[in-house]
Amino acid sequence: MSDSDRVPRFPNDVVSPANRADGNEEREWQPVIEIREDQSCSGESTLKIVSRSQVESGEDFAVEALIDGRVVAIFRHAGDWYAMDGMCSHQGGPLAEGVVRDGCVTCPWHGWQYDLATGIQMINRQPLQESFPVRQLEDRVEISLT
Template identity: 45%
Template sequence: MANWVRAAHVSDVPADCGLELVLAGRIVGLFRVDDDFFAMDGICAHQGGPVAKGGICGAVVTCPWHGWQYDVTTGKHELSEIRQQTFPVERRGDELYVDMEAPSS
């Protein structure tokens, strides 16, 4: 069953970095790639860095602590098989909702 949680207003999510949020008790990174929005686990798999506070180039976010990079559309680490959990995002008008019950990876 879905658990859609209001995450942010579209204008709250910058194009050049993510937005770190706490949704349903979890730290989540919300990202904008062109006109699409993606959500993934906001804690870096390497040493727990704040992934969403890193810079984003295209669809790749770089964790500011040690430079680990992830594709925000899939959660996949760029150099290994490690994958961050991702969550479906739905745009309802100018509001963004994240399904915290049904992770997409």
């Protein structure tokens, strides 16, 4: 078996065995972001609105969402989506407001850094942030907390 055969289905499966599943159909997916032509809000939507141009521009950005009473940070970085617990494990800083660079986010409060894909803290290499599978289906971004 080569190293490429050992890549987990979702990067966070390295950290959280509870998130492992044989396929996407076994997960409970929750819509979090709606991608629209512009960011204007029309109607009563509980989804975060992100403009299509922002997604297609290739620029990194983050959105904070409250899902089932839980703060989740959803990142768009280098063309991929990532999701993790939105409160820093150090002292609860808002990770969605942090700087993202080279696949990691730096908490804006005290500088703790976490790998976007796994939630592993970059200094002690411990899995301190729970990360979640995330996917984009057409104009919706969904995550699975289970």
